[in-house]
Amino acid sequence: MSGTGFDYECSSLSPEGRIFQVEYAEKAVETSSTILGVRCKNGIVLGTEKIVLSKMMVAGTDKRVFSITTTTGSVVNGLTPDGKSLVYRGREEAVQYEKMFGIKIPIQVLAERLAMRTQMNTIYNGIRPYGTSIILAGNDHIKGLGLYMIEPSGQCFEYYGCASGRGKQLARNEIEKVNFREMSVDEAIPLIAKILLKAQEEMKDKKQELEISIISDTTGYKHKILDRVFVDQLTLKAQEEIENEQMEMA
Amino acid sequence: MDLENYTNVNIFKKVYEKREVSSIHNVVEQPHHLLKDNTQHAKGGFNPYVNNQGTTVAIAGKDFVLVAADTRISQGFNILSRDYSRTTKLTDQCVITSGGMVADIETLHKLLIAKVKTYQRQFKKTPTVESLAQLLGNTLYGRRFMPYYAFNLLCGIDQNGQGSVYGYDAIGSWDKLTYGVQGSGSELGAPILDNQFVGHNYLVKTLPDDVSVVEDTGKDIINSIAERDIYTGDQVEIVIVDKNGIRVKREPIRRD
Amino acid sequence: MELDYLKTLPLGGFNFDNCIRNRAMAESGILQAPKTMKTGTTICGVLFKDGVVLAADTRATGGSIVGDKNCEKIHNLAPNIFCCGAGTAADCDHVTEMIKRQLELHRLNTHSENRVQMAALKLVAHAFKYGGQIGTHLIVGGVDVKGPQLIECSNDGNMYSMPYHTTGSGSLAAMAIMETRYKENMTREEAVNLCIAAIEAGIYHDLGSGSNVDVCVITRNKYEMLRNIKHDNFKVFSKPGGYQFKKDRVQVVEEFKHKLVVEAGEQPMDLS
Amino acid sequence: MKIEYAKEAVKQGSTSLGLKSDRNVVLVSLKKSPHDLASHQEKIFDIDDHMGIAIAGLTADARYLCKFMRSECLNYWYTHDSHHPTERLVNKIAKKAQVKTSHPGKRPFGVGLLVGSVDETGTHLFETCPSGNYYEYIAMAIGARSQSAKTYLEKNYELFASLGWEELAKHGLRALKASAQETELTEHNVSVGFVGADQKFRLLTAEELRSYLAEINDSMEIA
């Protein structure tokens, strides 16, 4: 991967036409915790799994899920501070849009604006790209539900289900296997917890912690982060299911 | 002689049309939020200043300071609140009371509290009354061209343990006094204070030492002002500052 | 024959010459006309089954200073007609005095009782003539052959009648009481209590009114003037020992005594 | 790399640690003095009546952050007449730190903070690091040789929950002793600050320090 001297600025492309800084950023995202977003019949579920760095941490402190407006949520991975600066940028865009156009910012417009922002960090010399990928989920009366993911390179697409981080491949297969489109949000949550834990295969020894949030018609499309107690039970239940699945396979 | 000019009225038709009827009905007709005595009512403009009236008296004693203030704030002829405290504590040894416009007073007091807190955090000691007096003077002058509509009395125990009162005008000219009165009843209260307490006009400079006598005088002054000044009334709030802290108590006075 | 000296006589009635001068000076900005002070008051009147109740507060203010703590605002126009006056105190007193004299003359000429409406109309005509410059807001009440009546005459010269009236700076507070508690055909006690409550509303809630409540009840050929029926506003606290004026407070620089020699008349009082 | 070097600067700073129970948060830190003539470097600052911080790393950066936090708290009090919520203030610091890492011309803060405070949602102990990350702990130690202090805290952190602030302070001093084996703890080079649900943020006076240190030294069981 070393680009022999081409890899320190974004302003220079290597002979093979690659910007190494961006690829380093994508690498940082690859090794970080898994995040995924799934669109269901009546809402969207966002989730992430984290390793608890030290026993003495208060539960739920390393927040990865943020809400941009009361009806749009987001989850970030990789360098959390970079992710948060994108979230703050998103909040400013939302307030400015609402002040001028009087309606809540459509998720599609928000996603495009944040994507442009991310891309802007990949062209100037000296400014490093965002070392984070962000999944945006929201609902508005313009286009209904929308689930977008923005990569460090500035790419931004709309998904039915998307994932990023170390368990990306495994999560994608699981999502394709289960037909979430027909499922309701409440049915989808346990499955997603299982997928997230499976994605953490190789980190089994450390204490794992999930963080899940939903936007669904039951909560009036308000972005709600599920409270700690509920999520902890979920993780325990999911772990047992994985164990007995392993027993059957072995 | 024709009756026409006998009555002398119609000659001044111009005067008749132009003048503004100053009857009460005219006041009620105006948009309600501009309800103040219509003499200085600018035509349709927004006047940023309003005087919420009220009176406050401060008397310095040998080792204490007494503040007596009424607790009524009003706007025009209508009472806004009957139990509004006009004094705030800046440090354990220093209190500020003011009459004038409540919005400016509260902002000024908050600003002073913030500056005192920063001073305490930075130098690890509480500021003395003299330094606060200087600070207040500068703060007021800071807003020379849009002044705080607040007439302040800064009272506290100075370094050698004596009570002291600092009197201010709205834009920051101040000096050290032994007693002071501010607000709507100041013209009524000033003569009693001059007579009863030792001030500049006395050759013998001895500060009163008996708290109860000074307290009774303070209460009596506010009561007598309430008799004659329509903007003073409801309750009198007595604040006594001495070396072991600040005591506050309230007593009712005439409510009309 | 031409009585030219008549022209030199001062014309009767009000003299408005200095109005032009005042206006010219005010416009030129040299001198601002003295601020016309708004006097505060609360007066009210109410009709009941067989009569009228008039009530008033007793505070006369000049701007923000209380001039008189116990003045009388209910004026007697005729045995069966009373009127309470708000606005400029001098105007009310003199105008009511003038109307009282005219009513008395009318009573003597026609050997019959005065009518409330006539008193009201005289007041209104007078006020209109002077274009509202006379600050008299009056509530005229009385009982005459047409029954109990209550009429309000404002300073610009209109009059109207309602079962209950309030005027003065405290009229707003008093009107709230009237509007909510007035009932038709009230008894004497109810009407008096209602009026007292209305005036107390003005006393406590309006800065322009205060001190005590005067009430006057007028029924067919009888009136009762209840002066200071309620008087619970007094100085709450006064310094126990009163004020001493110690001589030693001032440093004596020099003392000079001189015996006063009196040639005639009694000896001066001994002051030593 | 910029961030790793900044974290290294935090490790150079003398140890600071913090621990919290349901009602109190205690901050303890070892004060270094460049040489015996100079006074000891102040390590614990009071931000507001309900919040205090202990620092590790470049004290100049720390002073800048402390001034920023104090004015933020005052502004919040000026507009809302209530205490600044802790997490949001720590968020603001994290945002400032993050900006320093993404722009070319700027260097990250070379200081880590332990923010101890009390608000409606209970007691909080946050640790911020130059990368802009912040985490909430029950107990935490930062600075030089903080690892040994951490091991002590990890052993005992379960029983902190219900303790009063005196006990917490003792645990803190024992942890500090574990990490500062050779230097002898006196009331000059140790400072302890604490805040409680009903107790404004306050530093321990010299006598209190002396009494606690005495207690620690004689009942010194093996860390």
Add this chain to the structure above:
Amino acid sequence: MISGQPRTHTQVPVNIGTSVMGLRYKDGIMLAADTAVAYGSMKKTKHAQRMAAISSDTAIACSGEMSDFQELLKIFREKHDGDVIENDGALFLKPTDYFNYLSRVQYQRRMKGDPLWNGSIIGGVRQDSGDVFLGMVDLYGTKVEGNFLLTGLAAHYCQVLMQNSWRADLTEAEARAIIEDCMKVMFYRDKKASDEIQITTITKDQGVKIHDPYRIQGEWNFQFFHDKTNEFWRPIRIYNN
């Protein structure tokens, strides 16, 4: 727009909402306002809602310039949303915070000479500690707290009624009766008031509840009004043959 003309700020209120009232009763706060917005002397809007819930435990009622009231709502919505999306365990903005924030906003606008021309009453009952707050801010930023508050003309008229009949343990029905009395007086005497009023109750368990508007009954059928017409007063006799 007009070049060369300094951008003057002093605005004059145009769409005026009449006074609003607020009072504390046994289990919380009751705010009341009528539903008319007057454009000069014309009652332009008959069903305007002049009260709004800022958050689940705080409500605001506003009199004065209604376009400024809409601006105020935008400011508060932005403030509340900012508090919600923080997701840090609790909503830190309590009724007192919103109250002080509003007085700071009004004070700053007054300093610029471009005020939000409103007299607003903020009431709130904190769901956790249950303590009740009622405060009023006028266009200068003056803060007044109390058990019952009135803005605009009602301050002159109905302060008496509130003072005489307020007790700490008022039931909701009694509180409603007091408010209806005051609204009746306002409907009689205030040119811009209407007889359709709206009441908001804020209680510990239900939080902010804005009831639908309803009309109040005035006293119009006194005998005096019927027969004491001008024929009775004027010196003229009309004979019907």
Add this chain to the structure above:
Amino acid sequence: MSIADLQNEIIPEVNTHSVQTDGTTIIAVKYDGGILLGADGRSANNMYVGNKVSDKLEPIHQRIYCQRSGTSSHTSTIARYVRYYMEIQANELGNLPPVESAAQVMREIIYSNKNSLSASMICSGWDPYKGYQIYQVNSSGYFEQGNWALSGSGGTFIWGYIDANYRENMTRAECKEFIKSCIALACYRDSSSGGCIRLLDITQDRVERDYVQYDDFKIK
């Protein structure tokens, strides 16, 4: 509006031509299946009629129209701004812009410059998200939504008529007659409205203009 105009404005006697205002009666009514907009044709200053048959119906986007009343220079500039912002929003959304945001942009412009503008406008139209909507922003920035809207100096004369005769969900023909008689009555009484009636019918799939000349106002 140059300074000269402004000075003229202040000294009435000397003022030959004051600022061009649309005295105007403008009305918008929602009927069953669409919205009908009506406006008179007179744009005058305080002395004489500047434009006899001016068109006060401003197109903003495919299915959004706004009606102008107040100083015509101000209102046309505001309409230009709103058209510009709506185009941006339409591009970003890739679909028709919501009527609500057109109205909110107008409100934002009028409210923040309320001391130097005199414009009170009605913005109505159709969008795929909320269907037919009518919004009204008056000259001080007060924002209202409703099933019908009325503005302009002529409007004050016909409040009574509308209160009496307005019914929800009228048919298209009934609504047309209703608007015609409203504006005719207004022009009958208001000296700064008149000339002609311009009508506009907005439905989901088409927008249709109509012109009624003075002599068939059918008012006695």
